[in-house]
Amino acid sequence: MSTDLQFYLAGKPQRIEGLDPTLTLLDYLRDHRALTGTKEGCNEGDCGACTVLLGHYEPLSETIQYRAVNACITLLPAVHRHWVVTVEDLSDGPNSLHPVQSAMVQHHGSQCGFCTPGFVMSLAAMHLDGAAPDAAETYIAGNLCRCTGYGPILEAAKDSVGAPRDPAFTAKEETAKSWFRSLTPDTGLFYETKAATSAHDAGSGEIYDAPVSLKALLQARAERPDAVLVAGTTELGLWLNKDLQDFPDLISTTRVPEMTAVTFQPDGTLVIGGAATYEQAWPLLRQVIPEGQDWFDRFASKHIRQQATIGGNVVNASPIGDGPPVLLALNAAVEMSSVNRQRTLPLATFFTGYKQTALAADEVLTGIHIPPREPHTYFSAVKVSKRRDQDISAVMAVFSWRVSNGYFHDVRIAFGGMSATPMLASGVNAALEGKGVSTEIIKSAMQALSRDFKPIDDLRASAWYRMTVAQNLLEDALRETIDASTSAAGKVPA
Ligand SMILES: Cc1cc2nc3c(=O)[nH]c(=O)nc-3n(C[C@H](O)[C@H](O)[C@H](O)COP(=O)(O)OP(=O)(O)OC[C@H]3O[C@@H](n4cnc5c(N)ncnc54)[C@H](O)[C@@H]3O)c2cc1C
Ligand code: FES
Ligand code: FES
Structure with missing residues (x-):
């Protein structure tokens, strides 16, 4: 087991000990290494000014896979055994430009320049992935620019994506590969500082424990129930940076292969490991809900989806x-494991109150089970938020039902933003179950909805707005099914 952090940065292997494990990658780069090309804007994952690439070596293909991440909410120990690529690595010194930088110059993609290194890194990720030009908006959805406007940047992205690999960058990649090959097998990380790092925990030391087996993860959870589990840090990073909370003992779930696996069982159940990110899960989850593409695209940004786990989204409650309203409508169950037992609960009973769950102190959420969908099920997931990308919902509405012989069956409608927890609309579901598909049921369903939820007023939306939007979305979804069945039966909708 490694007790120091090892990663590759600025053309050299790095070994770190003694630094606070809750130091963010951004603060390390800027304050400890003077790599100030990486900027600090929001410090909460929203603006992309701090974008860097994390390179991960795939020994079978002998390639490095890159993902763009927000350094401001990435903890330094999370880059253990990665290549941290900063904007300083892209070109071959101050007098040369990487193809994405040249394209930014040619298309006038920069004015004040504050956001530019972040955009350049997102465009570099797109270039290295060999993405299609029309994927440009996806790659930069996590970057904000306050003065240039996005048109020139999108043009630069489309222009540079097909450019040949930069020879200077390829040479750096080869030296990074040599470093990856020199690493001994990964037996886990137990990184501990002895020094006092704040008045609050003076003298106590701080721990970042990242086991590589499920057994070791559950053992650590059992031995240190006060430790905080951590996955993508897209929640925890904000508690650290904005709420200034201390996390003296962290246990990471993300290095355990079973936790990041996403597989179909022989009966068609999809099992998403408790530490699988949204991007890791989507290729198989999309097979279950192809209608969910817009929901997936509108979850934060690609930067965040590459870090954020579905398990973290569920446990955060x-x-x-x-995620939870979609999983509720799909009748998902959560698998929770401790050293002594494993249990599975319907997600509908997992949320016990505002940000409260049924997870016990010695348990880890190890999987999310999604049963196969019945054929001919209607499914739609609609997010209502002020911005299209990188915004939190005011209302999240998910509709799932099956129509057989003109009657509604297996009705599972769920909402987010309407109550203290994500919830099934149990009154609406009961009001529709077994009823004939006709416009007559719309009014009673909308009335049932107003009895199911008493939404709150807050900065995202008023209670009136939330209820009105939810009722309108319900009516739209019902009318879609009613119109489809009446036109299939050759009738004119009432
Ligand atoms: C810029 C930005 C945009 C965002 N946009 C959205 C959005 O559009 N929609 C949305 O729903 N959310 C959004 N989020 C919130 C966040 O990304 C999600 O909630 C995410 O899924 C959390 O996962 P994580 O792995 O990062 O959790 P972490 O921050 O690592 O952990 C969150 C909590 O879950 C616990 N936990 C994590 N894994 C486990 C486990 N396996 N077992 C037990 N406990 C566990 C941790 O202890 C912690 O309490 C956004 C966040 C940011 C920063
Ligand atoms: S500083 Fe804004 S995303 Fe990191
Ligand atoms: S160039 Fe000024 S914020 Fe983008």
Whole structure:
């Protein structure tokens, strides 16, 4: 087991000990290494000014896979055994430009320049992935620019994506590969500082424990129930940076292969490991809900989806999380494991109150089970938020039902943003179950909805707005099914 952090940065292997494990990658780069090309804007994952690439070596293909991440909410120990690529690495010194930088110059993609290194890194990720030019908006959805406007930047992205690999960057990649090959097998990380790092925990030391087996993860959870589990840090990073909370003992779930696996069981159940990110899960989850593409695209940004786990979204139990309503409508179950037992609960009973769950202190959420969908099920997931990308929902509405012989069956409608927890609309579901598909049921369903929820007023939306939007979305979804069945039966909708 490694007790120091090892990563590759600025053309050299790095070994770190003694630094606070909750130091962010951004603060390390800027304050400890003077790599100030990486900027600090919001410090909460929203603006992309701090974008860097994390390179991960795939030994079978002998390639490095890159992902753009927000350094401001990435903890330094999370880059253990990665290549941290900063904007300083892209070109071959101050007098040369990488193809994405040249394209930014040619298309006038920069004015004040504050956002530019972040955009350049996102465009570099797109270039290295060999993405299609029309993927440009996806790659930069996590970057904000306050003065240039996005048109020239999108043009630069489209222009540079097909450019040949930069020879200077390829040479740096080869030296990074040599470093990856020199690493001994990964047996886990137990990184501990002895020095006092704040008045609050003076003398106590701080721990970042990242086991590589499920057994070791559950053992650590059992031995240190006060430790905080951490996955993508897209929630925890904000508690650290904005709420100034201390996390003296962290256990990371993300290095355990079973936790990041996403597989179909023989009966068609999809099992998403408790530490699988949204991007890791989507290729198989999309097979279950192809209608969910817009929901997936609108979850934060690609930067965040590459870090954020579905398990973290569920355990966080936020009333405005976008994953839980979808999982509720899909009748998902959560698998929770401890050293002594494993149990599975329907997600509908997992949320016990505002940000409260049924997870016990010695348990880890190890999987999310999604049963196969019945054929001919209607499914739609609609997010209502002020901005299209990188915004939190005011209301999240998910509709799932099956129509057989003109009657509604298996009705599972769920909402986020309407109550203290993500919830099934149980009154609406009961009001529709077994009823004939006709416009007559719309009014009673909308009335049932107003009895199911008493939404709150807050900065995202008023209670009136939330209820009105939810009722309108319900009516739209019902009319879609009613129109489809009446036109299939050759009838004119009433
Ligand atoms: C810029 C930005 C945009 C965002 N946009 C959205 C959005 O559009 N929709 C949305 O729903 N959310 C959004 N979020 C919130 C966040 O990305 C999600 O909630 C995410 O899924 C959390 O996962 P994580 O792995 O980062 O959790 P972490 O921050 O690592 O952990 C969150 C909590 O879950 C616990 N936890 C994590 N994994 C486990 C486990 N396996 N077992 C037990 N406990 C566990 C941790 O202890 C912690 O309490 C956004 C966040 C940011 C910063
Ligand atoms: S500083 Fe804004 S995303 Fe990191
Ligand atoms: S160039 Fe000024 S913020 Fe983008």
